[in-house]
Amino acid sequence: MSSEFVATACPHDCPSTCALEVERLAPDRIGTVRGARENDYTSGVICAKVARYAERVHHPGRLAQPLQRSGEKGAGEFRPIGWDDALDLIADSFVRAEEKHGPEAVWPYYYAGTMGLVQRDGINRLRHVKKYSGQDETICSRLSSDGWWAGVGTYVGSDPREMAKADLIVVWGCNPASTQVNVMTHIAKARKTRDAALVVVDPYETRTAKVADHHVALRPGTDGALACGIMHVLFAEDFADRDYLARHTDCPDEFEAHLASRDPAWASAITGIPAAEIVALARMIGRIKRTYIRLGYGFTRSRNGAANMHAATCIAAVTGAWQYEGGGAMHTNKSVYGVDATLIEGLDARDRSVRRLDMSRIGPVLTGDPSDLGDGPPVTAIVMQNVNPAAVAPESAKVREGLMRDDLFLAVHEQFMTDTARYADIVLPATTFLEHDDIYVGGGHMYLLMGARVIEPYAETRSNHDVIRALAKRLGAEHPGFDMTAWEMIDATLKCSGHPDAATLKAMRWKDCMPDFESAHHLKGFGWPDGRFRFKPDWTRMGPRGAEIPAFPDHMAVIEAPDAEHPFRLVTAPAHNYLNSSFTETPTSIAKEARPSALFHPGDARDLGFEDGDRIRIGNRRGSILLHARIAGANGKAPDNGTTHGQQRGTVIVESVWPNTAFEEGLGINTLTSADPGYPNGGAVFHDTAIWARPAN
Numbered sequence: 173m174s175s176e177f178v179a180t181a182c183p184h185d186c187p188s189t190c191a192l193e194v195e196r197l198a199p200d201r202i203g204t205v206r207g208a209r210e211n212d213y214t215s216g217v218i219c220a221k222v223a224r225y226a227e228r229v230h231h232p233g234r235l236a237q238p239l240q241r242s243g244e245k246g247a248g249e250f251r252p253i254g255w256d257d258a259l260d261l262i263a264d265s266f267v268r269a270e271e272k273h274g275p276e277a278v279w280p281y282y283y284a285g286t287m288g289l290v291q292r293d294g295i296n297r298l299r300h301v302k303k304y305s306g307q308d309e310t311i312c313s314r315l316s317s318d319g320w321w322a323g324v325g326t327y328v329g330s331d332p333r334e335m336a337k338a339d340l341i342v343v344w345g346c347n348p349a350s351t352q353v354n355v356m357t358h359i360a361k362a363r364k365t366r367d368a369a370l371v372v373v374d375p376y377e378t379r380t381a382k383v384a385d386h387h388v389a390l391r392p393g394t395d396g397a398l399a400c401g402i403m404h405v406l407f408a409e410d411f412a413d414r415d416y417l418a419r420h421t422d423c424p425d426e427f428e429a430h431l432a433s434r435d436p437a438w439a440s441a442i443t444g445i446p447a448a449e450i451v452a453l454a455r456m457i458g459r460i461k462r463t464y465i466r467l468g469y470g471f472t473r474s475r476n477g478a479a480n481m482h483a484a485t486c487i488a489a490v491t492g493a494w495q496y497e498g499g500g501a502m503h504t505n506k507s508v509y510g511v512d513a514t515l516i517e518g519l520d521a522r523d524r525s526v527r528r529l530d531m532s533r534i535g536p537v538l539t540g541d542p543s544d545l546g547d548g549p550p551v552t553a554i555v556m557q558n559v560n561p562a563a564v565a566p567e568s569a570k571v572r573e574g575l576m577r578d579d580l581f582l583a584v585h586e587q588f589m590t591d592t593a594r595y596a597d598i599v600l601p602a603t604t605f606l607e608h609d610d611i612y613v614g615g616g617h618m619y620l621l622m623g624a625r626v627i628e629p630y631a632e633t634r635s636n637h638d639v640i641r642a643l644a645k646r647l648g649a650e651h652p653g654f655d656m657t658a659w660e661m662i663d664a665t666l667k668c669s670g671h672p673d674a675a676t677l678k679a680m681r682w683k684d685c686m687p688d689f690e691s692a693h694h695l696k697g698f699g700w701p702d703g704r705f706r707f708k709p710d711w712t713r714m715g716p717r718g719a720e721i722p723a724f725p726d727h728m729a730v731i732e733a734p735d736a737e738h739p740f741r742l743v744t745a746p747a748h749n750y751l752n753s754s755f756t757e758t759p760t761s762i763a764k765e766a767r768p769s770a771l772f773h774p775g776d777a778r779d780l781g782f783e784d785g786d787r788i789r790i791g792n793r794r795g796s797i798l799l800h801a802r803i804a805g806a807n808g809k810a811p812d813n814g815t816t817h818g819q820q821r822g823t824v825i826v827e828s829v830w831p832n833t834a835f836e837e838g839l840g841i842n843t844l845t846s847a848d849p850g851y852p853n854g855g856a857v858f859h860d861t862a863i864w865a866r867p868a869n
């Protein structure tokens with residue numbers, strides 16, 4: 173058989189959702205993977221992780237058959253078992269849990285190991301039909317989403333392709349060179365054709381910051397103060413578009429009065445950025461009409477992340493940059509697709525009286541924290557798909573303690589033997605996106621994409637959809653979705669959502685769902701009933717802790733501040749060659765990342781007596797871990813902003829998420845992070861951690 177390239181879409185947890193072309197060498201074998209040139213967002217460019225996907229899909233460590241635990245919990249000892257027996261055991265455990273404690277004792281748990289709508293979200297259909305405990309999906313974008321929504325009132329921003337038409341691009345709280353490579357493609361076009369400038373706001377010198385014209389290396393969690401300092405200057409120096417403000421915003425005069433005391437000197441004291449640098453940045457944003465602000469997911473990892481995100485969204489409303497092509501702001505376009513998820517998720521069977529447990533707090537939930545369980549039953553049975561909380565969830569000591577409980581039955585449906593799967597009673601082998609059908613929507617762009625199966629499933633692997641159907645059958649759960657193949661569900665979902673049917677979308681490969689310019693730029697009104705951007709949102713309507721958020725943008729001082737015992741602030745930024753814990757199994761990614769390490773400012777390293785490469789220990793009251801020190805600027809060229817060496821003193825970066833097993837003592841980075849919920853409505857606070865650091869011995 174000669175090779176051919178087959179169209180599909182990237183399923184990984186990345187806003188780019190690239191249109192892919194996969195070389196099929198045989199019915200069960202792929203070769204190279206490339207980006208679709210005809211797709212004007214992907215533009216033929218994909219990240220190296222996925223370009224070498226053959227290494228992952230044909231990895232010798234892929235789970236090939238169902239396994240049953242044969243040793244102690246967590247020991248990773250298993251024996252093969254047949255599919256029917258494995259599914260029977262899972263169903264029996266669910267029935268027993270329900271008989272003893274009621275259906276809320278069962279907690280189906282999943283997340284974004286695949287972003288396909290059918291294979292990712294179908295587990296909710298079983299949950300809703302059986303009235304199992306709900307999952308509050310806080311772990312990724314809750315805080316940034318809430319912050320964007322607070323001002324804009326809908327999840328739509330300026331067309332990301334317009335970055336190519338901007339004269340200034342501000343990349344704030346994201347590192348697209350590592351985590352959304354296509355953003356760099358459109359920025360490169362703007363720089364080449366318009367001589368556009370790139371400013372990066374990030375606590376450390378990421379790969380994106382390295383190629384920026386200017387890097388603003390603020391202290392972690394101080395974005396709200398920086399935004400206020402910028403807006404103070406915009407108003408004070410008459411860069412505010414007062415006509416636009418009067419027509420499109422809620423209370424600009426009150427907001428201006430509020431900002432009077434938030435001057436650059438005030439912002440400098442909080443952010444660590446010199447006041448003159450804040451003034452210069454504000455003037456650049458004020459003078460350049462076509463300023464495109466790309467707001468990323470870095471915001472979402474801090475207790476005050478929603479307040480910070482909202483403050484940053486206010487900048488484009490003050491300047492009126494929304495009026496110009498190539499101007500405005502963008503966080504996610506998730507409101508543009510209009511996919512009716514009723515069939516996939518069984519929303520017609522949802523009972524809102526059933527409790528929802530915060531997925532970020534899986535450690536406290538499984539260890540019986542009364543603030544999570546209330547009067548409800550303990551969780552005693554779980555099935556997990558596309559998720560690896562033993563490595564990825566905060567307060568991992570509690571996660572581990574919970575997963576070790578003798579009275580907890582855990583089934584994990586996975587592609588590899590992850591940290592979490594090692595704790596399972598039953599492990600089921602899962603297909604990759606190349607081996608099943610699905611559809612995808614891009615958070616960072618505007619395309620709905622078909623992802624039809626490319627090759628035959630490996631060994632005995634089964635798709636998420638098929639496993640949920642099989643469990644539903646054993647559990648007597650009834651819903652039309654359980655009688656459909658994945659393809660039939662895709663077809664029915666597309667049709668009832670007003671999109672082309674499955675066969676048509678497959679032929680089209682993708683569908684552009686971007687609204688027209690005036691809608692995307694909110695010139696016909698923002699998402700609120702009066703159409704006005706909110707400088708003063710009603711945070712109390714957004715979550716139980718909304719009343720604690722300042723009425724206007726500000727520095728919300730609720731972060732885990734450094735103190736004498738914990739003088740450093742830890743940011744667990746994404747590693748270039750990993751994607752959460754995916755790709756931590758592929759040899760090339762592991763070789764490129766080398767080993768877990770903590771990046772220090774040279775001044776801090778000197779004070780601590782650290783040399784580059786030293787074995788060190790970092791910790792706090794939640795635990796401590798061993799890893800190696802890296803010194804900013806120690807290798808390669810020194811960061812260009814010599815005042816900060818790429819990061820402020822007191823900031824420590826550990827690029828993640830390495831498996832726990834990659835650390836000397838088997839304890840990973842989330843040993844140190846907190847499961848505290850962010851404001852106003854929860855959210856994991858991975859970049860909001862105070863730590864100490866010392867030599868290993």
Ligand code: SF4
Binds near residue numbers: 183188189220221352
């Ligand atoms: S850039 Fe993101 S969406 Fe594109 S191939 Fe890589 S992981 Fe997938």
